[in-house]
Amino acid sequence: VAVSVSATASHPIPSTLWGQMFEDISSGDGGLYAELLQNRAFQQVTPNTTAALNAWHPVNGATLSVVADTVPVSSALPNSLQVVIPAGKTGPVGVGNEGYWGIKVTAGSTYTASFHYRFPTASAFKGSITVGLQTAIGHSLVSTPVPITAASTAWAQVNVTLRPTASASSTANNFTITLDGAAASGQTVHFALFSLFPPTFKNRPNGMRVDIATTLAEMGPSFFRLPGGNNLVSETVAQRWQWNATVGPLLSRPGRVGDWGYINTDGLGLMDYLNWCEDVGMEAIMAVWSGFALGGTSVAEASLGPYIQQAIDQINFVIGDPAKSSAAALRASLGHAAPFPLTYVEVGNEDFFASSTYTYRWHDFVTALQAEFPNIHFIATSNTFNPILSPNPLQYDVHVYQTPTWFAQNSFFYDGFERNATTYFEGEYAAISTNSSDIFGSPATGRLTFPTMQSSSGEAAFMTGLERNADIVFSASYAPLLNHVANSQWTPNLVSFDAGAVYPSTSYYVQKLFSLNRGDEYLPSTLPNPTGTLFWSVVRKTSTRQIIIKISNTVGTAAPVTFVLPFRTVASTGTAQVYLFPFTTVHDFDVWIPNRC
Ligand code: AHR
Structure with missing residues (x-):
């Protein structure tokens, strides 16, 4: 040829063309968010159930239960871990956490551990708690004793650092908290909000896991779409992602039942996302909840007011003036008085699932938001021009999950689009199956577990078409971005990882090639x-x-x-x-x- x-x-090529789509789909908690302890604060669990003890186990016969504490550590975190040291025990007795399917322990790294404890009954007991990291068979990797006293029934916080001198040979390790069985015989101790952080990307407190963050940053993304995806929307109105429940001290974050079958800690909250964007030099493409839950509920038009106000507050948290908006003042109090960059706000996600109500939801949200934020571009998430929306969307988010062949044969997808001032965000795309009759099926019927050379070269063909059509396509992102291989809700993903390592896919290298080799025309x-x-x-x-x-x-x-x-x-x-x-x-x-x- x-x-x-x-x-x-x-035509010029927008600087926003290549970026990343993120939502917590086995990717935030236990993934990009560096916290190592799973179920660290017993958020959203049912007390006195086995499920509430997920990821925790007794050490040397301690009796464990999650209780609705009569004196909770905070109103957002009502549950505590109750540890009873049975009479007659000797040696270390307590509790261990298995992490997110493992904990990587590296010699020379500093691990920052913390927890809250209280004795529900005051006594003269004085002793120590040993905080440590152990292999799965109980070999100590590092430990440090912390003096404690039962003199008060009030909560006390413990902060320690752990510096292992040898690396563990595998990630099958536990974080342990133990008391001396003989000395603490018969004692009951309540614990709340444990935490264990390794060093984080750019040393951000409450920050990102270094290897995953570095892999993502090396793609040179220009935007980060957050916080979803279905995980923004959720199954019920009450379970929707709410920005205000994700900011401030971890003690004030209740967590929520996410949309992908597990509880989100919301430790990775809106401020954390924005700091991450700043650290990588990318801009958020942020979504606001648009009045629809995936279980099928659309909020009635007359009741939309509080949700629209919550969206206004969310945007003000990102770009507002601290002197005029309490949400912006909150951002300033968290250390960022200047607004973050924000050009695009997405109104919902995949609202083609409820297009009949998106007509009034889009209208009411966008009319109010545009009046508050005239410089923001609002992205519609229904099918393009179906239904007809008012005000007329100038941006649409288009999603496509298809076969490798479909991508190769649709590199001209946008060539036929009318040039009518409407522009497009190809917000989710991936070749996920070789079976066009069962795209979302299982590996047995053609669903890919990881990207393949065939799927990635199909996506690359499609991406050449996105460059050719960059006069109307302003951004594009592969989805989903990340998954933990031990607990995956969706395949394939751009980058896989486990507790110890990161596994970039063939599609990752394609995305990186396009992103790092950008033109401006x-x-x-x-x-x-x-x-x-x-x-x-x-x-x-x-x-x-x-x-x-x-x-x-x-x-x-x-x-x-x-x-x-x-x-x-x-x-x-x-x-x-x-x-x-x-x-x-x-x-x-x-x-x-x-x-x-
Ligand atoms: O990327 C996985 C899911 O696919 C997203 O949550 C949703 O927007 C789409 O259906």
């Missing part, structure tokens, strides 16, 4: 065959005068292609980044450019 490239750009070229197997796009980075050609060959056979560049002077060499099966990394080669026109 001979491809002629035009010297004249057809699109150079038209001979069009690929829409039903063929070879796709390309050509962009120019004007600051460096570089021409960047991206090519996706979606099949396993070689295809010769020649690019004819229309410039009088062209460097005689360039760089080719080639991503080939069966290699697992990108290879850089110098290329010789034979033709100088």
